[in-house]
Amino acid sequence: MLTLKFIQENTDLIIKRLKVKNFDATEIINKVIEQNNRRKETQAKVDLLKAEMNTISKEIGKLFQEKKIEEANAAKEKTTSLKEEIKSLDAAFASIDDEVNKLLVQLPNIPHELVVPGRDETDNVEIRRGGEIPQLPETKKPHWEIIKDLDIIDFELGTKLTGAGFPVYKGKGAKLQRALISFFLDEGEKAGYNEVLPPIMVNEDSGFGTGQLPDKEGMMYHAQADNLYMVPTAEVPVTNIYRDVIVDEEQLPIKNIAYTPCFRREAGSWGAHVRGLNRLHQFDKVEIVQIANPKTSYQQLDEMVAHVENLIKKLDLPYRIVRLCGGDISFTSAMTYDFEVYSAAQERWLEVSSVSNFESFQANRLKCRYKAKDMKKPELVHTLNGSALALPRIVAAIIENNQTETGIKIPRVLIPYTGFDIIE
RNA sequence: GGAGAGAUGGGUGAGUGGCUGAAACCACCGGUUUGCUAAACCGGCGUACGGGUAAUACUGUACCGGGGGUUCGAAUCCCCCUCUCUCCGCCA
Numbered sequence: 001m002l003t004l005k006f007i008q009e010n011t012d013l014i015i016k017r018l019k020v021k022n023f024d025a026t027e028i029i030n031k032v033i034e035q036n037n038r039r040k041e042t043q044a045k046v047d048l049l050k051a052e053m054n055t056i057s058k059e060i061g062k063l064f065q066e067k068k069i070e071e072a073n074a075a076k077e078k079t080t081s082l083k084e085e086i087k088s089l090d091a092a093f094a095s096i097d098d099e100v101n102k103l104l105v106q107l108p109n110i111p112h113e114l115v116v117p118g119r120d121e122t123d124n125v126e127i128r129r130g131g132e133i134p135q136l137p138e139t140k141k142p143h144w145e146i147i148k149d150l151d152i153i154d155f156e157l158g159t160k161l162t163g164a165g166f167p168v169y170k171g172k173g174a175k176l177q178r179a180l181i182s183f184f185l186d187e188g189e190k191a192g193y194n195e196v197l198p199p200i201m202v203n204e205d206s207g208f209g210t211g212q213l214p215d216k217e218g219m220m221y222h223a224q225a226d227n228l229y230m231v232p233t234a235e236v237p238v239t240n241i242y243r244d245v246i247v248d249e250e251q252l253p254i255k256n257i258a259y260t261p262c263f264r265r266e267a268g269s270w271g272a273h274v275r276g277l278n279r280l281h282q283f284d285k286v287e288i289v290q291i292a293n294p295k296t297s298y299q300q301l302d303e304m305v306a307h308v309e310n311l312i313k314k315l316d317l318p319y320r321i322v323r324l325c326g327g328d329i330s331f332t333s334a335m336t337y338d339f340e341v342y343s344a345a346q347e348r349w350l351e352v353s354s355v356s357n358f359e360s361f362q363a364n365r366l367k368c369r370y371k372a373k374d375m376k377k378p379e380l381v382h383t384l385n386g387s388a389l390a391l392p393r394i395v396a397a398i399i400e401n402n403q404t405e406t407g408i409k410i411p412r413v414l415i416p417y418t419g420f421d422i423i424e
Numbered sequence: 425g426g427a428g429a430g431a432u433g434g435g436u437g438a439g440u441g442g443c444u445g446a447a448a449c450c451a452c453c454g455g456u457u458u459g460c461u462a463a464a465c466c467g468g469c470g471u472a473c474g475g476g477u478a479a480u481a482c483u484g485u486a487c488c489g490g491g492g493g494u495u496c497g498a499a500u501c502c503c504c505c506u507c508u509c510u511c512c513g514c515c516a
Contacts, residue, residue: 043474047485054485057497061442064496076496083496097473246434246471373453378471 001104001364003380007032017110020117020326025107032103039096046089053082105214109361111326112298112335118325125325127337130309131318134344134401142345143399144276146408147173150423153277153395165266165281172423176398176410177284179417180391181259184286184311188388191307193257193288198237200260201228206240209366211332221263230263234287235385242291242368242381249372252381253300254291257388259284277392278350284391290384291368294360297382298335301357304386305337308353311389314413317397318342320349334359337386341393345400350393355386 007014011029018025056079063072116125147153152173158166169177185195207213207229212220221230231237238258247254262285288307292300305321312319324336333356340349360380363369369378402409407424415421 040474043485047474050486051484053496058442060496065442072496079496 001361002107002109003360003364004032004036004100004104007104007107008036014107014110018108020111020115021108021329022117022119022327023108028103028106032100032107035096035100035103039093039100042089042093042096046086046093049082049086049089053079053086056082108331109334109358111329111333112357114323115329115335116323116325118327121322121324121328123325124322124328124338127321127323129318129320130313131316131342133318133342136344136401136403140345140400140403142276143343143396146399146403147276150408152176152423155276163281165279167277167280172418172420175418175420176395176414176423177391179414180389180394181284181286182417183414184388185257185259187311187314188257188286188288188307191255193255196238196241196256196258198231198234198241198258198260200231200237200263202231202236202240203228205243206236209240209243210236210362211365212236215331219265221265231260232264233262233285233385233387234258234260235289238287238289239291239362239366239383239385242383243366244368246369246371246378247291247381249293249370249375252291252293252370253296256289257286258289259286261285262390277396280392286388288386288388292382292384293370294379294382297357297359297384300382301335301337301355301384304355304384304388308339308355308386308388312339312341312352315394315398315411317394317401318344319352330356332356332358332361334361339389341397343393343397343400345403346396350397352393352397353387353389355384357382357384359383 002014007029011033015025015029056075060072060075063069063075116123118124141149144155150173152170154168154170155164157168158164161168189195201223204213204227207217207220212229212232220232222228223230237260238256241256242254261282263282264280266279266281288304290297290300290304309319309321319339319341322338322340324333324338329336336354336356338351339353339355341352342348343350359382362383363380366383368381368383370381371378398411399408402411407422410418410421410423
């Protein structure tokens, strides 16, 4: 969320910029400022009363020590009404503070200057393309047919075990998953990322820290008996490592990489366009997360984009990179690049990665700050993350684009990991 | 799951219901001394939200795992919760 200070100092700018996200912030901001003024007034009042109370209490202590019992008791009586006043003002303060926070979490992050206005994904800005779209024969098949023919990914079996959207990977299909995960992690390590293997269930505080709670509660599986959530992405546990942490400036940027299964309920968003691997309830993903100095966070974003691009290049997949427009970018992001690979049998682009700079929006929720020696006060860090990469659609593209009469050719870089070069 | 012990600032760790936002030590920062380094000595060293200021200074309040209570006054007493450790049980 945006900080109060920033809102107070940049009201017009925020309203103007949020229009890019098709969000009219005027009313919320006015209310925030109004409520915050009330909050300040109330605090000033209650602080004064508390100061008075503290003074009296100290005096009473002194009087008792000097054995002036009667004077002490007389002073005690003065406190009764003070106490009540404090109690009611405290309650008022708490409720105003609560209101301010409720308003604050409704404001989206302001988009970066480069983010263009737009309605939806059709207004996204293509940055560049790479790779070559393969010419497949007329007999080409979509991946959901191929995986069935080869018996490497089994949806029906997953449905029996769990439900729709929980496929079972079998044989070379399973091994291909493992190969991709290892490949992505190794490439990340070479690029300076530190590998972590976090829990895949998180508590409420973590869900709030990265912004899934309270609004998007429905996206996560919830284990109610223990009040834990299945992670929708490794971003949640890995970013929350830095919740309530003040880091030294020299430590920045902190670069972590994590593989986790990801769980998404995706209620109500199923249809023909999400067949096969295109959308799942459980899938595997390698995620990169950076905690960055605000001064250099956009350089870090570029670095992450380059890293992801490099992965796709190495897998020899045709891709394009788009910068999301205001209408397509997420609530929490200031700038997002989506990576899409071309799926030659479905003849469509599939999103395989989303790389974002959240600036201080998440950091403010997380209370993650940094401090340099010459800084009086700690300041919020910038957080960034990106998929590097999400497996299912990469797998779909490999299967479709690399289909031959004899089988699916494995990209060269993966062969050391799979131990085979074709799935037949 | 059962029994017990505990949770204090970046770390170790003291703390009798008032003089404790919190000793001491370590780490860290600034300085003095000194051929250099080290040592020694002196000083500084939390966070949030207010007031104040051009900005400092200064100043109010809150915070000793979290939440409630008792009290004029709570790190300290009481209740609930969470977590950690030890022992027992169970277990990949």
